Amino acid sequence: xxxxxxxxxxxxxxxxxxxxxxxxxxxxxxxxxxxxxxxxxxxxxxxxxxxxxxxxxxxxxxxxxxxxxxxxxxxxxxxxxxxxxxxxxxxxxxxxxxxxxxxxxxxxxxxxx
Amino acid sequence: xxxxxxxxxxxxxxxxxxxxxxxxxxxxxxxxxxxxxxxxxxxxxxxxxxxxxxxxxxxxxxxxxxxxxxxxxxxxxxxxxxxxxxxxxxxxxxxxxxxxxxxxxxxxxxxxxx
Numbered sequence: 001x002x003x004x005x006x007x008x009x010x011x012x013x014x015x016x017x018x019x020x021x022x023x024x025x026x027x028x029x030x031x032x033x034x035x036x037x038x039x040x041x042x043x044x045x046x047x048x049x050x051x052x053x054x055x056x057x058x059x060x061x062x063x064x065x066x067x068x069x070x071x072x073x074x075x076x077x078x079x080x081x082x083x084x085x086x087x088x089x090x091x092x093x094x095x096x097x098x099x100x101x102x103x104x105x106x107x108x109x110x111x112x113x
Numbered sequence: 114x115x116x117x118x119x120x121x122x123x124x125x126x127x128x129x130x131x132x133x134x135x136x137x138x139x140x141x142x143x144x145x146x147x148x149x150x151x152x153x154x155x156x157x158x159x160x161x162x163x164x165x166x167x168x169x170x171x172x173x174x175x176x177x178x179x180x181x182x183x184x185x186x187x188x189x190x191x192x193x194x195x196x197x198x199x200x201x202x203x204x205x206x207x208x209x210x211x212x213x214x215x216x217x218x219x220x221x222x223x224x225x226x227x
Contacts, residue, residue: 002156033215042219043157043203056214090156100145100164100207102215104156 003027004105006091012111018079021108025072025093031055032074033094033102034066038087049074078110086112115140115206119218126194127226134189134221136178136204146187147205147215148178157203163187164209174198199225 003026013019025032034046036059045058049068060066063081068074078085088109092102120135138144145164149157161172168180178189187204204218 002158004156035217043217045214045216048214058214092157101147101159101162102157104149104158106156 002103002105004091004093004103006089006105006108008108009106010109010111012113013081014113015081015083017081017112018077019081019110021076021078021089021091021110023074023076023091023093023105025074025091026095026103029093029095029103030072031094032068032072033092034060034074034076035090035092036087037090037107041087043090046076081112083112086110115144115208115216117204117206117216117218119204119221121221122219123222123224125224125226128196129193131192132190132194132198132223134202134204134223136187136189136218138185138187138204138206140185140206140208143209144206145209146178146180147207148172148176148187148189149203149205149217151201151203151220153200160189160202194223194225196225196227198223 005024007022030051033048036044046060048056066076088107090107092104094102116139118137126132147162148160150160151157161170163180171177201220207213207215
């Protein structure tokens with residue numbers, strides 16, 4: 001158990017819809033990262049937050065957005081969903097003293113039909 | 114910017130045989146290097162990392178990796194694999210210092226054959 005929790009575990013929705021994925025980092029970790037993992041694209045970095053502020057952006061589509069709240073949990077919002085958005089979405093966290101290690105949650109499997 | 118190349122997408126190997134999973138990186142600055150492992154239906158977990166110091170780093174379950182700056186490589190090795198090592202292995206790189214994003218390779222699926 002990494003200490004990172006993600007909800008929901010599975011999500012099935014239709015094209016055009018909007019969903020929100022939630023992540024709670026390990027206790028004390030200030031950094032949260034979001035990744036998308038698909039068979040054809042591999043593991044893609046989406047975005048990083050540190051203590052509520054956006055720190056780095058990767059291959060995140062304009063239809064996607066994220067935020068980190070004062071209690072440090074984070075949400076990834078995916079809108080106008082397309083079939084190609086079907087993937088595993090991972091959240092990871094890291095903190096001071098972790099030696100730059102990222103701790104990954106179990107992931108949310110999103111299926112867009 | 115950094116990049117990572119994992120040269121093999123799949124590596125089948127017989128149980129108790131040695132294995133090497135290859136990783137090359139590209140960066141204009143000094144880097145930290147990582148290997149993560151993903152078991153089926155789980156998230157990634159850190160296997161080992163190189164930050165500084167000894168170029169040979171080891172994990173608790175018998176894997177090792179050597180940082181080779183001249184060849185910009187960080188290959189992962191194990192002298193004798195077990196069935197339980199069947200998983201996907203990701204090499205990752207980030208620039209040292211400050212707030213830097215981590216770049217992951219595409220992953221190598223290690224399949225250990227009984």
